Amino acid sequence: MLLNQFLIxxxxxxxxxxxxxxxxxxxxxxxxxxxxxxxxxxxxLIAFExxxxxxxxxxxxxxxxxxxxxxxEVGIGLAIVLMIxxxxxxxxxxxxxxxxx
Amino acid sequence: xxxxEWISEPVNWVFLVVGALVxxxxxxVVTAKNVVHxxxxxxxxxxxxxxxxxxxSAEFVAWVLVLVYIGAVIVLFxxxxxxxxxxxxxxxxxxxxKRLWAGTLSLxxxxxxxxxxxxxxxxxxxxxxxxxxxxxxxxxxxxxxFVIPFEVVSFVLLAxxxxxxxxxxxxxxxxxxxxxxxx
Numbered sequence: 001m002l003l004n005q006f007l008i009x010x011x012x013x014x015x016x017x018x019x020x021x022x023x024x025x026x027x028x029x030x031x032x033x034x035x036x037x038x039x040x041x042x043x044x045l046i047a048f049e050x051x052x053x054x055x056x057x058x059x060x061x062x063x064x065x066x067x068x069x070x071x072x073e074v075g076i077g078l079a080i081v082l083m084i085x086x087x088x089x090x091x092x093x094x095x096x097x098x099x100x101x
Numbered sequence: 102x103x104x105x106e107w108i109s110e111p112v113n114w115v116f117l118v119v120g121a122l123v124x125x126x127x128x129x130v131v132t133a134k135n136v137v138h139x140x141x142x143x144x145x146x147x148x149x150x151x152x153x154x155x156x157x158s159a160e161f162v163a164w165v166l167v168l169v170y171i172g173a174v175i176v177l178f179x180x181x182x183x184x185x186x187x188x189x190x191x192x193x194x195x196x197x198x199k200r201l202w203a204g205t206l207s208l209x210x211x212x213x214x215x216x217x218x219x220x221x222x223x224x225x226x227x228x229x230x231x232x233x234x235x236x237x238x239x240x241x242x243x244x245x246x247f248v249i250p251f252e253v254v255s256f257v258l259l260a261x262x263x264x265x266x267x268x269x270x271x272x273x274x275x276x277x278x279x280x281x282x283x284x
Contacts, residue, residue, distance in 0.1 A: 019206075028182050032130055035174065036127055057239050073261070081185055
């Protein structure tokens with residue numbers, strides 16, 4: 001197995017996540033694209049760890065932290081989406097422009 | 102190494118199959134019209150990612166991914182979709198011109214990242230080891246060298262828990278408050 005095959009796969013997933021982040025209008029789908037990007041970053045971390053083989057598995061520990069922080073972020077993000085939906089009955093980001101100058 | 106050498110290793114066939122699954126699911130996540138379908142395609146993409154982790158001998162992280170990401174985060178997403186779903190369940194999306202800009206940007210990102218990695222890591226091989234990274238090593242690392250980030254991440258989870266409950270709480274109407282205090 002080459003290192004590059006994993007890196008290129010992760011790069012493809014990351015760019016698909018960027019596309020989804022820019023194109024989608026529903027907030028929940030934007031959060032889904034962010035999760036896709038975080039998964040791509042995890043692939044990168046684990047691939048580099050399997051090459052470097054550090055004595056205390058640094059890349060894998062970092063990947064565990066990324067998973068944990070992603071879970072916390074999804075929790076808060078969905079709580080915010082819930083409040084927005086309660087107040088406006090719509091989850092469309094185009095309508096969230098009150099703070100725009 | 103050449104393409105024929107690469108194809109001749111069976112582990113690379115597995116990688117091609119799993120990689121195709123992951124990329125197809127990721128593509129359907131960002132293009133599915135139905136919101137629930139997008140979440141379920143993300144489940145497939147994350148399951149393929151877990152298989153990739155197993156191939157890279159990171160067993161513990163693979164199962165943590167399945168448990169936490171697929172088992173908790175996606176379920177949370179499905180709850181959020183259920184609560185905030187538009188009546189038709191479809192996502193409108195942008196018009197064509199803006200989609201072209203987004204597509205160009207993502208394609209440019211992909212080309213830049215893959216060119217940089219091919220340039221830097223031309224033929225670095227991943228040696229297959231007999232055993233996977235043991236959980237003991239991860240445990241010693243998490244509570245040894247990385248104990249401070251570990252505690253900070255625990256605090257982040259606590260803050261997210263408290264913050265989520267506080268944000269999504271429904272304030273009682275005056276009638277309900279009166280009913281509660283009179284009981």
